[in-house]
Amino acid sequence: MNKFFKILFIFLGLYxxxxxxxxxxNTSFSRIEIIGPDEINIHNQIQIYKDSIDYKLDxxxxxxxxxxTKSDFDNINFNxxxxxxxxxxxxxxxxxxxxxxxxxxIDFVLQNHGGIRSSLLKGDIKLxxxxxxxxxxxxxxxxxxLGEVVEEMISFLKKETNPHPISGLSIxxxxxxxxxxxxxxxxxxxxxxxxxxxNGGDNMFFLGKNTKVYRLGYSLxxxxxxxxxxxxxxxxxxxxxxxxxx
Numbered sequence: 414m415n416k417f418f419k420i421l422f423i424f425l426g427l428y429x430x431x432x433x434x435x436x437x438x439n440t441s442f443s444r445i446e447i448i449g450p451d452e453i454n455i456h457n458q459i460q461i462y463k464d465s466i467d468y469k470l471d472x473x474x475x476x477x478x479x480x481x482t483k484s485d486f487d488n489i490n491f492n493x494x495x496x497x498x499x500x501x502x503x504x505x506x507x508x509x510x511x512x513x514x515x516x517x518x519i520d521f522v523l524q525n526h527g528g529i530r531s532s533l534l535k536g537d538i539k540l541x542x543x544x545x546x547x548x549x550x551x552x553x554x555x556x557x558x559l560g561e562v563v564e565e566m567i568s569f570l571k572k573e574t575n576p577h578p579i580s581g582l583s584i585x586x587x588x589x590x591x592x593x594x595x596x597x598x599x600x601x602x603x604x605x606x607x608x609x610x611x612n613g614g615d616n617m618f619f620l621g622k623n624t625k626v627y628r629l630g631y632s633l634x635x636x637x638x639x640x641x642x643x644x645x646x647x648x649x650x651x652x653x654x655x656x657x658x659x
Contacts, residue, residue: 475538475641478648482532486576491655495533495546496578498649499637500524504580506636507553507605510629519555520591520602521581523566525615528607528633529578538641547634551607556623560598563591565619576655577615585656607633 481495504522511519531545567589570577583590591602601624610617611626641647 470539470541470544472540473537474540474638475644476646477533477535477538478646480532480535481647481649483526483529483575485651489656489658490651490653491576491584491657492578492651493576494649494651495529496524496526496576497580497652497654498533498647499529499547499633500578500580501649502637502640503553503605503633506640507555507629507631510553510631511555511603511605511627514629515555515627517555517603519581519605522579522605523582523610524578524607524633525610525617526573526575526577527615528609533647538647540638543634543637543641547637549609549633551609551633553605553629553631553633553636554608554611555627555629556604556606556611556620557601557625557627558604558620558623560596560600560602562619562622563596563602563604564589564598565622566617569617569619570655571657579654583654585653586658 479494481498483493483495486493486496500522503524504519507522508519511517528549528551529546530548531542533542533546567584570579570584581592583593589596604620606620608628609615611620611623613621
């Protein structure tokens with residue numbers, strides 16, 4: 414047996430010595446795709462899910478009377494048709510939820526110009542259109558603020574280059590009305606805004622000076638969708654809710 418192993422050892426040694434001068438002539442390789450039944454099944458499931466989402470997003474849920482945009486404002490009429498539509502819808506929808514949850518009513522709405530990302534074209538309104546207008550996952554929050562904070566907010570809004578959407582509030586130079594009443598600096602108001610602005614978005618840090626916050630668990634987009642499904646035909650216009658340089 415020992416003799417056998419000696420012979421085997423010598424043979425292997427000679428073999429490896431003889432291979433010492435071997436050179437690699439080709440380093441190319443090819444990729445071989447291995448797709449099993451599980452991978453095919455997953456792909457099919459994803460495609461079915463995607464088709465279902467595409468179908469739902471293509472559903473017509475309303476009608477727009479005209480083209481509404483956030484850019485049809487000027488230095489006097491400092492509000493836009495789409496901004497007014499969005500803020501008015503937020504007022505109606507959030508007030509209903511706030512009443513149901515807290516038995517309270519909101520006083521006015523403030524949203525941000527930059528949160529509106531697309532125009533609403535004239536004609537059928539599909540879910541995908543609303544997702545383009547309000548693509549962010551921002552939720553409606555109601556904050557309790559003193560009139561003096563609202564006055565600080567008004568000063569900020571007057572200095573802005575673009576009009577931030579408002580509803581329930583009118584700003585006409587030095588006349589500030591909330592629900593058609595002159596603002597009271599010592600009174601508490603319920604303001605419907607969004608969680609982005611609540612956290613200081615767009616430099617609106619004054620909203621952090623609130624006395625209480627109510628989270629509705631209701632997104633801006635869902636509010637717009639729910640309103641559209643109920644009212645079907647949407648209409649809006651630039652009005653006198655925010656006037657500058659009268």
